[in-house]
Amino acid sequence: NAGVTQTPKFRVLKTGQSMTLLCAQDMNHEYMYWYRQDPGMGLRLIHYSVGEGTTAKGEVPDGYNVSRLKKQNFLLGLESAAPSQTSVYFCASTSRTFGYTFGSGTRLTVV
Amino acid sequence: GDSVTQMEGPVTLSEEAFLTINCTYTATGYPSLFWYVQYPGEGLQLLLKATKADDKGSNKGFEATYRKETTSFHLEKGSVQVSDSAVYFCALRQGAQKLVFGQGTRLTINP
Numbered sequence: 335n336a337g338v339t340q341t342p343k344f345r346v347l348k349t350g351q352s353m354t355l356l357c358a359q360d361m362n363h364e365y366m367y368w369y370r371q372d373p374g375m376g377l378r379l380i381h382y383s384v385g386e387g388t389t390a391k392g393e394v395p396d397g398y399n400v401s402r403l404k405k406q407n408f409l410l411g412l413e414s415a416a417p418s419q420t421s422v423y424f425c426a427s428t429s430r431t432f433g434y435t436f437g438s439g440t441r442l443t444v445v
Numbered sequence: 446g447d448s449v450t451q452m453e454g455p456v457t458l459s460e461e462a463f464l465t466i467n468c469t470y471t472a473t474g475y476p477s478l479f480w481y482v483q484y485p486g487e488g489l490q491l492l493l494k495a496t497k498a499d500d501k502g503s504n505k506g507f508e509a510t511y512r513k514e515t516t517s518f519h520l521e522k523g524s525v526q527v528s529d530s531a532v533y534f535c536a537l538r539q540g541a542q543k544l545v546f547g548q549g550t551r552l553t554i555n556p
Contacts, residue, residue, distance in 0.1 A: 338488075367543070376449075376534060376548040377489075392543070424488055426544075433479070434544060436488035 337361070340425050340437035347415045347444045355410040355440050357425030363435075365428045366408040367392075368400060370421040371439075377424065383408055415444045447472045451535050451547035458525055459555050466520040466550050468509075468535035476537040478502075478511050478518040479544070483532045492520075492533070527554045 338359045347353055357366065364385050369377040379392030383402040397419060399411045408427075412419060425437040452467040470476065477496045481489040493502030498513035507522045518535060535547040 369546075374548055376546040377544075378546075379543060382543060426489075433491045433494065434489075436490070438486075438488045 338425055338427055338435050338437040340423075340440050342440060343438070344441050345443070347412075347442065349415060349417060349444060351415050352411070352413050353415065353442075354412075355423055355425075355442075357408045357410070357427075357437060359406055359408075359425075359427040359435070361427060361429070361435065362405070363427035363429045364405075366402065367426045367428075367434075368398070368408065368410045369424045369426065370394065371424060372421050380410065380423075417444045420444045447476065447537060447539065447545045449535050449537055449545055449547035451533075451550050453548075453550070455551040455553060457553045457555065460527055461524045462554075464520070464522040464525045464529075464552070466533055466535075466552070468518045468520065468547060470516050470518065470535075470537050472516075472537055472539060474539050475513075476539040478509070479536045479538065480507070480509055480518070480520050481534040481536060481546075483534065483549075485531075489534060525552075525554050527556050530554045 341356045367382040368380040378394045381400040383389045386405040389400045401409045423440045426434045428434045448471045479494045480492040482492045483489045493504040495502040495511035501510045509520045532549045534549045536544045
């Protein structure tokens, strides 16, 4: 089925470890986004991309890096995980004419 | 910057009750407005949208009208069902296709 696929779905990290979250979309969307969802705070934009090879900072970019080497993939990296990065991470994609499509989320716990 | 404010939850109603979830926004331009719904353990799904003033978005019995004069986009449903239990997010979009979310309102419908 067409859509946005996030991997992994769950992960537990120790403080200081690194990891990469993968987002893949097969709808040929230009725009891709990474959000984090925390209780009582809605979704906050971490980084986004308006096309292959481009990235930009969102509302809460500190501690994260991203790459968009291929149009269909948007990677979110944590170089040195901290407990404050415990959250649910959502990837989304869109084009100019369609609404956002969200992935099912990655639940990350940093201990 | 742009922002969205939703009524605080949680909201608990009985089946067949009337639902209103308030949403107001602050934006410099003329944003598009959205309501998203998140069922337990899932990503966000677009519920309805409106792209200009006085537009009414509707879907699955839910409605919301874009009111520029009051900068509001309140969500309503005439008769809620248990299956409507979810978290509802109001959002706006303008410029670079970025979505700005409210904090979300958790709705529980009791049979």
